[in-house]
Amino acid sequence: MPITPANGQTAGISAVSSRDGSAEPIMLELVDEDGTTIGTAEKLAAHQPPGQLHRAFSVFLFDEKGRLLLQRRALSKYHSPGVWSNTCCGHPYPGETPFAAAARRVAEELGLAPTLLAEAGTVRYNHPDPASGLVEQEYNHLFVGLVRAEPAPDPEEIGEIAFVTPDELAERHAEAPFSAWFMTVLDAARPAVRELTGNSAGW
Helix, strand or coil: CCCCCCCCCCCCCCCCCEEEECCCEEEEEEEEECCCCCEEEHHHHCCCCCCCCEEEEEEEECCCCCCCCEEECCCCCCCCCCCEECCCCCCCCCCCCHHHHCCCCHHHHHCCCCCCCEEEEEEEEEEECCCCCCCCCCHHHHHHEEEECCCCCCCEEEEEEECCCCHHHHHHHCCCCCCCCHHHHHHHHHHHHHHHHHHHCCC
């Protein structure tokens, strides 16, 4: 499975460091309702109300027992800090394929190379974040996969991880805050999740 080089994206800012040490803004792909690229926008600007529709991805990784790997977003993140969410999510850089971006961010955030990573469709949504006032207007590419290695989370990105069964997820979701987009992307990915994990896993 191809893994692209890490590009140094950090948790709390919308810029990357260039070779001379200066900050360059992180740019996202703007898309139309069909997912066709129509331009670019700076990351934070794309999330300002009412939001600009942009390309994103969400990854769901499972262990050999069919348990989903969740992450709790680091408290230092400017968007949705401290909430639980799916294994990994983010944005491709302009010109970067969603698959390559998903593999890159799994490596950067979790120190993992999935043993399998497969496309699981797309979903379009509009989710405001009440805490930050930012808006997720996203055309989201979904991926499911398997992981066998032990995660090594980057503390600047992830505060905590957990492998959960469907019942454990339901309990956690009832008790702890989750990202605004979590259930939308999970529900959209469920057919691929069930195909990957089998009926016995309960997804």
